Amino acid sequence: MARKAGNTATMWQVADRAGVSQATVSLVLNNVGGTRVNDATRERVMAAVEELGYRTNAFAKSLRSGESEMIGFISDEVASSPFAGRLLKGAQHHAWETGNVILSVDTFNEPDLEAAALDMMLSYRVKGVVYASMYHRLVDVPDRLSEIPTVVVNAQDRAGTVASVFPNEEGGGYAATRHLVEAGHSRIAMINIQPPGSDLPAGIGRLAGYRRALDEAGLPQDEALIRSGDGVVEDGLALTLELLAESDPPTAIFCGNDRTAWGAYRALESLGLRAGRDCSIVGFDNHEMVAPFLDPGLTTVELPYEAMARRALEILLTDSSKMPARTAIDCSLIQRGSVARARKRT
Structure with a gap:
């Protein structure tokens, strides 16, 4: 008993x-x-x-061995984010499969909270730390993490000294634009999610992928078809109206994220037009609260949150001397109803 x-x-x-x-x-x-x-x-x-x-007694065991079966997971707002939380899900699954558990803290970009989280994790003698970001950006990894194996995920270490796992943004932008090219579109616009001078890898990579797909297809680079917003619905609405007011408007728009695409849908609706039928739209993120519920459903590029987290843990649990500097994880195109064959021009 x-x-x-x-x-x-x-x-x-x-x-x-x-x-x-x-x-x-x-x-x-x-x-x-x-x-x-x-x-x-x-x-x-x-x-x-x-x-x-x-x-x-796991704590006593860690005192004897100098290492616990815990892995630290420090992030800005990943655990509380409605979609980036899949990073934590992927980390938890892989940790469990390898006989480990995740000790997770969201710091909300507060330095004191991050310092306290580091103290706690080092005191528990975690095997290593996954240093995660809610969105793809350059991060400055705290000096204290040099004491233990660390992998940055959904971001890149600015100094380039810590292994980083992040989405292949250029590949995703290429896949989105290539899908529109294959549907017969030649006037393809892009609404980016950041200003041209921004150093965020997401917008830089997605724009580079857009340009590469056009070059590969032999289509001209028309700067009049490129707009820059902040990745919000309102920008998607306003910038789509600008594009459609051009003398030779696009027949398709690649939006840098799903919220921008949502704004593009609203712009089309305000003109009595419909996504897919009158103008094809592709987004980026596969935001689970947006993409499937637009009408028609939004064709978009999915960020590989769980795959990134799993790869980060695989790297973390191997010999730290063999850690690759940077690992880009491919993004998948999710097809729904917002892309149609281009109509022949009369």
């Missing part, structure tokens, strides 16, 4: 129940290789563990 809650069994009691030494129990529970503990003894020990409800 299992012990009642509140009565903590000891390793000595497990040994007594199984009829073995405390050392044998320790060997079994720590799964020490190369021991002479036979299968029958191992089964008796595990049966005693189950009957007594014995739990190892």
Whole structure:
């Protein structure tokens, strides 16, 4: 019979129940290789563990070994974000599969909170730290993280000294624009999510992918078809109206994110037009609260949150000397109803 809650069994009691030494129990529970503990003894020990409800003292184990089975996850607002939270989900799944757990803190970009989170994680002797961002940007990794293995995810270490895992923004921009080219469109506009002088990798990469797809297709680079906003619905609305007012308007628009695409839908509706039928729209993010629920559903590029987190943990749990400097994870095109074949011009 299992012990009642509140009565903590000891390793000595497990040994007594199984009829073995405390050392044998320790060997079994720590799964020490190369021991002479036979299968029958191992089964008796595990049966005693189950009957007594014995739990190892993880903190004491970390004091003895110098390392816990915890992985720190420090982020700005990932855990509380409605879609970037998939980073944490991916990290938790991979940690569980490898016998580890995630110790997560959102710092909301508050230096004091981040410092406290670092103190806590170092005191718990975490195996390493995933340093995550809600959106793809350049980050300055705290000096204290040089003490333990660290991987930046959904961002890039500005100094280039810490392994970074991030979305392949250029590949995503290329895939979005190429999809429009393959649908027969030759007047393809882009509404970016940041000003031309911004150093954010997301907009820089997505614009580069757009340009590469046009070049590959032999289509001209018409700067009149490129607009810059801040990635909000209002900019998508206003800038789409500007584009449609051109003397030779685009037949398709690649929007730098799904919120901008939502604004483009609103602009079309205000003119009595419809996405897909009168102007094809592609977004970026595959925002689960936006893309599937627009009418028609938005064709968009999905950010690989879970894949990035899994890859970050794979890197973290390997020999730190073999950590790659930068790893770009491909983004997937999600097709819905907002892209149609281009109409022949009359």
